[in-house]
Amino acid sequence: MALKADGxxxxxxxxxxxxxxxxxxxxxxxxTDGFQLITPLLLNVVCFALDCGTKANKKHTNxxxxxxxxxxxx
Numbered sequence: 001m002a003l004k005a006d007g008x009x010x011x012x013x014x015x016x017x018x019x020x021x022x023x024x025x026x027x028x029x030x031x032t033d034g035f036q037l038i039t040p041l042l043l044n045v046v047c048f049a050l051d052c053g054t055k056a057n058k059k060h061t062n063x064x065x066x067x068x069x070x071x072x073x074x
Contacts, residue, residue, distance in 0.1 A: 018044045034060045 006014070022044040029035040029048050038047040050060050 015044075022046050 023041055026037060026041040026046040026048070029046065030037050034051055035048050036051045038049055039045070050064070
């Protein structure tokens with residue numbers, strides 16, 4: 001259905017945008033205290049964790065706990 005609605009070029013644009021956003025997220029997380037990339041960036045997969053050895057950890061933990069709560073309230 002999506003291929004019929006968006007066409008081949010439309011789907012390609014969606015995939016390219018998704019990969020660019022994942023790359024941006026991974027780059028920013030890699031440059032931010034309190035986060036560490038677990039694996040190299042690959043297509044649209046960003047695997048990261050909190051770096052427990054930083055002062056920023058408590059702030060990030062609060063944000064992630066909020067997001068986890070928000071996503072599970074569906």
